Amino acid sequence: MSQPGRRASLRACQPVLASLVLSALLSFQGALAAPGGAVQAARYHEDALARLARDDVSGAIVQARNAVQQDKGLLAAHLLLGKALLRDGQAAAAEAEFEIAQRLGASMAELAQPYGTALMMFGNSEKLLARIKPDGLAASARAEVLAMRAAAYADQGDVKAAWRAIDEGKAADPRSLAPLRAEIDLALRTRDLPRARKALDAAVAMAPRDAQLLHLQGVMQQGAGKVAVALDYFAQALKVDPRLLDTMVARASLLIDLQRPDEAMPDLERAAAISQREPRVAYLKSLVFAARGDTRASRAQLEEVTRLVDALPDTFIARQPPLLMLGGLASQATGRLERARALLELYVLRMPDDPAGRKLLAGIYLSSGETARVADLLDPLLRSGEADPQVLTTLAALRMQQRRYRDAAEALERAARITGNDPGITAQMGFARLAGQQADLGLLALRSAFDKEPAQFKVAAALVTLYLRRNDVLSATTVAETLLRRLPGDAAAHNLLGAVKAAAHRPAEARSAYLKALALQPALVPARLNLARLDGAEGRLDEARQRLATLLKEEPGNGQALTEMARLETHAGRPAAALPLLEKAQALMPGDAASGLELLEVHRRLGQPGAALALAKQLERVRPDDPVVLEALGRAHMAVGEGVQARAAFAKLARMAGPDPRYLVAIGQLQLSAGAANDAGASAEKALAAKPGYLPAQVLQVEAEILAGNLPRAEALQRQLAARGSGADALRLAGDLALARQRAGEAMRHYQAAFDKAPSTALALRGFNAAFQAGEGERGVALLEGWSRRQPDAMPVQAALAEGYLRLGRLKEARSAYQALLGRDPHNAAATNNLAQVLMRLNDPGALAMAEKAVRLAPDDPNALDTLGWLQARSGALDLGLKTLREARLRAPESRELRYHLAWVLHRSGKRDEARSELAAAFGNQGDFESQAEAQTLRRELGV
Structure with a gap:
């Protein structure tokens, strides 16, 4: 019954509703007289919703914040606050609210468009691609998301993926302008003017008076050298939307190029009034003042450019060549050569074929006495064939930090050849190959290093792990025994052999090896943990608990011991007791796979799929x-659909x-x-x-x-x-x-x-x-x-x-x-x-308490929220029921039953227009709809 469509029908309960209302009101006064904060939060949210509808953005922000302050878990209020902040231009604050809404379980159908817009306002393309997916969205929302993803792919330099996203967006909703706008933008970026014109024509045919499309027509005409026509289009765009900042900047820039700077100033003043954080406006104003001979005012504007660029996130600036150039020019003009160099180095990396960037950067290098012509000073040495092993290993360390693992491996391979395959350098090369997803080459390099110098414990441990992953127990045993022959008095070597014996299902031999390790080094934590694991696997739970309790008494912050203790709790059927242990372990060891995977299982048992997915993504990044x-990541994705x-x-x-x-x-x-x-x-x-x-x-x-x-x-x-x-x-x-x-x-x-x-x-x-x-x-x-x-x-x-x-x-x-x-x-x-x-x-008054327990166990589950909200509302607590059902609807907007319930409560709360909208959606969506007869009655009442 946990899936939509397997819910019990509520039609059978109609004859008993009156008695249910009475018994609930008499028996659950404490539950219905819910915290005043929750009711007040719901009222603040409703007021914020009404204010935003009438364009009172600041008032909506205030009331939405009041709602969140009263009830920090009120999903609808966080989502509404994000939308209001976005409309107010506060992208970073809006992004934070959308992420809270996402953690609280908001459906991507509700979240995708505003969240994606907030991310792209600061060019956060990586985050957008990772978090905003088109799967499962309605056609129009899918087209919007695919258009945003196209822009994000383009920012990442993946033009092919951008084109694919645009084509998918057009196919998803042929009536949507968003993919066409993205197509125009990408065609202009890639200098495919015929495609840009074709896409623009198609968009204009759909929306001939759209301000942004008029702006784009002006840009196209300017590119074709038709200056007068371009200015006319810019004027038309601003007539439709007087606040279109890009058009003001474009017209001002064109007027300055035409040696008409005074005509540009009104546009720049209006643009500055709309956005006080726009470096393009400040730079163009500096050119106007320079043309007037006002050097002081011009410098002041250039300093404003540097301030504005510096205030932007580095990840955003790095993907915006115009901003890099503006910041570089302004920094150079104001004497900030180090900052200018940093920005222009990035610009040259992004625009390697632009001679202007190279000339500016060369001038800065020359003035500072630096002769290197590229950002990475070691690259020329690498290409020359004259690099010595020290330079190569240093370069490899740099490349490893940059996560350019294959480049690091190639440098180490050259160093190994120069040194006659030094085992230490060969081992480093093996680890670099593994990091670069070249598992076979990495294994060969590590084995070569180990065979040449079998006393390298780190190499032996890596080889044992690799062999066991491949179920090659024989090779793993050979490596562990070879290491032990070279290091017979090393406790860690005995422990490694014990781990291999345990993996080979030889518990007696494993126990013997662990005990030998502890005889050599009684405080060796890995051997103590391995013995506890072995005790647990053999059913010696009391012995395992005692070992772990002793270890945790000595080392309260030992994440591995906490994980093992949690495993015992889980094995005993107490996942709730295991949860805090594992959360503490993850806090101590972020990204640790063992505690992370155990925590994933606990989240699954406790019905927390959202938390499980967030954790699985974190583990996969590490x-x-x-x-x-x-x-585990795949399973977590499946659990949330x-x-x-x-x-x-x-x-x-x-x-x-x-x-x-x-x-x-x-x-x-x-x-x-x-x-x-x-x-x-x-x-x-x-x-x-x-x-x-x-x-x-x-x-x-x-x-x-x-x-x-x-x-x-x-x-x-x-x-x-x-x-x-x-x-x-x-x-x-x-x-x-x-x-x-x-x-x-x-x-x-x-x-x-x-x-x-x-x-x-x-x-x-x-x-x-x-x-x-x-x-x-x-x-x-x-x-x-x-x-x-x-x-x-x-x-x-x-x-x-x-x-x-x-x-x-x-x-x-x-x-x-x-x-x-x-x-x-x-x-x-x-x-x-x-x-x-x-x-x-069954008309049992315990229904409400049971529904409340279900929500406590799975606070993000829309089915549980729906049941609770429906019971609250039908029991007379309309404010609470409305709040709960809104939360449920944001998590499962596709549920027809849920939307009928919300429509019913909205109608009883006097919100007839919104009730009509929800009921129309209930009848428009596909899926099981067991209360269709009752919904038809409500439909007639509302005149839908």
Whole structure:
């Protein structure tokens, strides 16, 4: 019941609403008399909304801030505040509010356009590309986002990606101007004037009096040398929008070029009044004053340029060649040569073919006595072939800091050749190759260095890790034993051998190695942690706890010990107790994979997908090539419905995979779960190439063909499996094929036959789902009841069984099932929310308290918020209900049921226009809509 569309219908509760209202008001006065701050916050938000609608931007900002001050978790107020700040030109402050809204769970459909606009106002293209995605958005919003992404790609220098984004935007919404504007801009940047004109013509045909398009027509005419026509277009643009700053600047610049500086000044004064943070205006004013002979006023304007440029974020300036040039010119003119040099070096990097930038920079270098003609003084030495090993290793260290790992490796390779393959330099080269995603070359270099000097512990540890990742236990053991022979008295070497033995599933030998390490060095933390892990794996939980407690008493800030203690809590079924331990570990060790992955699992168990995704992204930034982190990132994307990003993570994982057929099939199953049929099929083929006839890979092949819709091919492969006597697998796939052909009854029979051959939870659940699709829900419930008696600890079965009772209207049994489920998993937010709905339908006054608990467990879950808001509103607390439902709607605007609930509450709150809008959206969206009859009644009341 946690997915949209599996919610219990509320129609059945209409006859009992009156008694529910009464009992709720009598029994839950404390809950309904919610904190005054929450009610006041909701009122402030409504007032801010009304003020913004009538263009009282400053008033809207004040009231939205009041709302946030009263209730810091009020998502709607943060989003509204961001929009008001953006309209006021406060991009950085708006960005901060949008990020708070995103953390609170705002749907990207609501957030994408304003958040993207705020980011691009300061040219934050990297952040925009990372955070603003078009997936799942409506056509118009998708087109807007793709246009913004095109501009961001262009800022990054990826012109091909920019063109692709523009084409996708035009296809998403052919009526949108945003992709056409982006196309014009990019065509002008790339000097593709025919394409720019064509795009401009198309845009003008759609909106002939659009001010920005009139401005662009003026720019095009100016570029063609038609100065008078350009000035006329600029005048038309300003007539439509007198506040269009780019047009004022363009016209003033053109007038100065035409030696008419006094005519330019009115535009510059108006532009300065609109934006006091515009360096172009200050620079042009300096030219006007210089033309008048007023050197003091001209210098003052140049100093203003430097102040304004310096105030901008460096990441923004670095991508804006005009700003780099303006800042460089103004800094040079005012005697700030170091700043001028820094800006112009960046300019030359961005515009290497512009002779003006090179001349200015050469002059600055000459005046300061510097003879180097490029920013990186070591590059000429590298190209000359005369660099010695010290220069090369220094250059390599610089390149590593710049994350130019392959350049670093090439420098070290040259240094290694000069020194006769010095093992230390060769090892550095190996690490650089690994950092540059050249795993095979890195492994070869490290092995070469180790073979030449086996006493290098760091190299040995890296080799052991690499070999174990490839399941090459034999090579890992060889390295660890070789190291130990060279360092027999080294405790760390014994500990490394113990880790290899543990990975080889030889716990007794691992324990012996760890104890030897501790005999040599009793305080060695890695060996103590490894022993605790081994104790836990062997079920010696008390011994593990004692070891860790002793270690934490000695070292309270030991993040690894905190992580291991948290694992014990999780293993004992106490994820809430593990959470603070892991959060502390991550604070101590930001980006640590072990504690991070454990924390991801705890977030999953506690129903916190947003927090899990944020953490997975953080881990991936630190460990972009760690397969475990990539898998976790893909799963986290799937948990919040971001299929495209999940598929990308799994595709990268597949590219990194070696020829291990089991691992390839496991990746293929992940790709299937993310809807990447072709990728899953490719993984299956790769596994079969490594091991022909491998049954799990053949099964994966059929599953991939079914997902791709290639049913004839899937049937042929399934028949081959059946002919080979693959039994339950072939029968289960026959059921999947029948289900794909919408023959649920036939699918149920195949699943039952497969279950009879090889009973399993997965088959029981498949049969249950097929039974409900075939209209035989009772049969599906009976199947699960029988399997539940045999597997009473199978939690997915218990959850499905509870849902089955609810779908069949067997409410008392559903209540018992959910209560039993929560008795074993009290932090199951979905089950808590479903129980709240069951109680509501049973007219049980405990419904409201249960809904409140569901929201405490999953404060970002729109289903839980919807249930709580609906109960609050129908119980008479309209202000609270409205606040809660607004929060839910921002997280799941596609839910028709939710929007009907919000429309109902808005109507009862006297907000009829907004209610009409929400109800229209409820009837316009696609998806399940169980309260359609009640919504039709409301529709007639509102006249929608």
